[in-house]
Amino acid sequence: MDDRSTEGKTALVTGASKGLGRAIAIRLAELGARVAVNYNSSQDAAAEVVAAIEGMGGEAFSVRADVSKVDEVKAMVVEVEETYGPAGILVNNAGIISDQLLMRMSDEAWHRVIDINLHGTFYCTRAVLRNMVRSRWGRIINIGSVVGERGNPGQTNYTASKAAMIGFTKALSKEVATRSITVNIINPGYVETETTAVLTDQQRDHWLSVIPQGHFGDADDIAHMVAFLAQERAKYITGQVICVDGGMAV
Template identity: 45%
Template structure:
């Protein structure tokens, strides 16, 4: 079942590139994920906002999308858990009959120098940031192969490319996403499925707001564009890949020129 909002004018329908598509955004209740969800919904997609514990924030995103005339639902699932991740995919399929776009955005940080890092801090990051992508993608891949259509977009990071002090766990998880992206792209290209990564640099989010201002100034001084990125700029890259049919296995950098 494909749901199309009832209040769309013909002009608006024609301008919406993702009209009727079904998109899942993991970690879609806050920050980059919530902006991606809203951008895809504005473009006509039926959006499933996945969250783990932020129910109120997820509901707020749903409300915003509905106020814009879009269609969205929310679904609680800890995608680090394989059974819950599979539930997310199956619930989406049962409601909409298909899954066209999977944005693997769920991610956390547990920064610590390697000598002081606990095994819990290592495994938690790998489970949430990397294993979750295996869980969701393994649940959706056969559906996309049957459809002969799919867009899998993995949110990696500049830290997965360049490294980061005190971030061996986070860097390993995000670098792993890039390798995952390239290999799966090779396997699925013949099936009409594209697999790409977006690698944000330093983006102005709630998480980043907790960093002391003097540290932020040091970071910004190293960015060629001399400013932080916005969540909208990351969402634009995701939208571009969602609409692209001949780009696969790529990492799109949204970092103001900080890493090239």
């Protein structure tokens, strides 16, 4: 049975128009949170997530912001606060990949991945943190990746961003621990999303061979862990790297 301690709380989920973000937004709404569905360019997809949440009796609205732009993040957080009140739950899910071997990687590919994945996490967290400290309660849940611990050829930019998020999570968890604010990072493995849909059969076979469970996960596997960490029953879990990866990181 779910702990309904998230009932009526405001949750901001970045990159929530599709994939993991969509599943996370819907799951938090199922627990009674009022969800701000962030998107950058996928307005129609974000509207579909809102419609899905409202269709099951929940509350949600969509809000556009490029999380790599500090002014847009500030404006988004103001809109969230004006609509539902301060965010008590933040899920830093927005992220991109731009894969290439390092010797061929462009400056743009490096900076864009770092800007969205890492700087976006910083901007969004900083923007909501003061109100969490004032209310003496908060849940910050970062979505990393198993490659942040394992590394992956062709993904030095992505791996660097996700590894940095681990350090960010651990340091911040110590800064805010006495305010009943928990900060954790979930490292998904290979999950059936738009990203893995473009893998070739050879690539899929390779990754399946290194997953002890022998299959990819699905978005709900991640969403359920986010939902658990957002609840009051997870109040003594902070600064943790939680792998949801079928055993890849073992």
